[in-house]
Amino acid sequence: LSIFQKLNEKTGIVITNLNIADAMNRQGKPEAIELAGQALQAAKEINNPNLLSYVYDKLSDFYAGNLDYAKAFEYQKKHEAIKDSLFTAEKERMLAEVETKFQSEKKDRDIALLQERAKVERNRNILLIVLLVVFLIVIFLLFFMFRYKSTAFKRQQKLLEQEKIIHIQENELTNKEKQLLEEQLESKNRELASKALEMLRYNDAISSIIEKLENLNHSLKENPEVTKPIKDIIRELENHNKQNIWSEFDKIFKNIHSDFYDKLLKICPDLSATEIKTAALLKLNLTTKEIAAITFKSEGGIKTTRYRLRKKLGLSSDDKLVPFLMQI
Structure with missing residues (x-):
């Protein structure tokens, strides 16, 4: 007690006095009530509800021990009132703490929710940006592809037009070349036909000479020394005429129709020389009479x-021999 008094520790003094009063009360000393009253006064000065409630509780016990139940009840009521007040205050404090904690947690949840929303919003914005970039890339690619295809289509159209022009020019050139070749072929065919007619006239002249020599030989038949040389001349003229005229004609014909014989023999390899000559003359559209005169054959x-040619070439009765040969 003296230590608390030196330190002026009022709470310690009150509690110590109550303990002393409690001991004195158990010994039955009446001074216990007075000492407890001093402790009560000191507790009121301190204004500590818990300490004051404790003092009221002790005083209630002291008076109850002295059989003063009215005082005991009075102090017990004060003790209960302070206790209830403290309980209410504690309850309010606890409620305030709970409320504060709830508000704090709610605030934390709100902050977390806001952060989550901000995160979702940020992710959504990022996604929108990515989608926008992808969309722009797709639009760019589509535009590029469209432009490329459009350019390629125009280029292709231009190439097609150029190819068409080239094709037309080639056709015109081909037609001109074909026309020129046909004209050249026609000219050479006319030359060849002219040569054939010349051969025909030449043959006629030789035939006339041979005929005159034969008449002369017939008139001189009684003179063998004269007729024999005449016969030799006639044979020599006939042989020379046949060989020389055909050789010259064949040379010109091969120069104009260089592959005719090869194509003809490819169709029918077993044609005779006479059949080949006849086919060549028929290609020039000469008549049977003209061919007979040139080749010294009968019509x-x-x-x-001609019949053998048709058969060997496999022509039907509806096929014309001369047009067929002219196509070779």
Whole structure:
């Protein structure tokens, strides 16, 4: 007690006095009530509800021990009142703490929710930006592809037009070349036909000479020394005429129709020399009579040769021999 008094520790003094009063009360000393009253006064000065409630509780016990139940009840009521007040205050404090904690947690939840929303919003914005970038890239690619295809289409159209022009020019050139070749071929065919007619006239002249020599030989038949040389001349003229005229004609024909014989023999390899000559003359559209005069054959022989040609070439009765040969 003296230590608390030196330190002026009022709470310690009150509690110590109450403990002393409690001990004195158990010993039955009446001074206990007075000492407890001093402790009560000191507790009121301190204004500590818990300490004051404790003092009221002790005084209630002291008076109850002295059988003063009215005082005991009075102090017990004060003790209960302070206790209830303290309980209410504690309850309010606890409620305030709970409320504060709730508000704090709510605030934390709100902050977390706001952060989550901000995160979601940020992610959504990022996604929108990515989608926008992808969309722009797709639009750019589509535009590029469209432009590329458009350019490629125009280029292709231009190439097609150029190819068409080139094709037309090539056709025109081909037609001109074909026309020129046809004209050249026609000119050479006319030359060849002219040569054939010349051969025909030459043959006629030789034939006339041979005929005159034969008449002369017939008139001089009684003179063998004269007729024999005449016969030799006639044979020599006939052989020379046949070989020389055909050789010259064949040379010109091959120069104009260089592959005719090869194509003809490819169709029918077993054609005879007479049949080949006849086919060449038929290609020039010469008549049977003209061919007979050139080849020193009879018209019947030429007709027979034509028949064999048709058969070997596999022509039907509806096929024309001359047009067929002219196509080779």
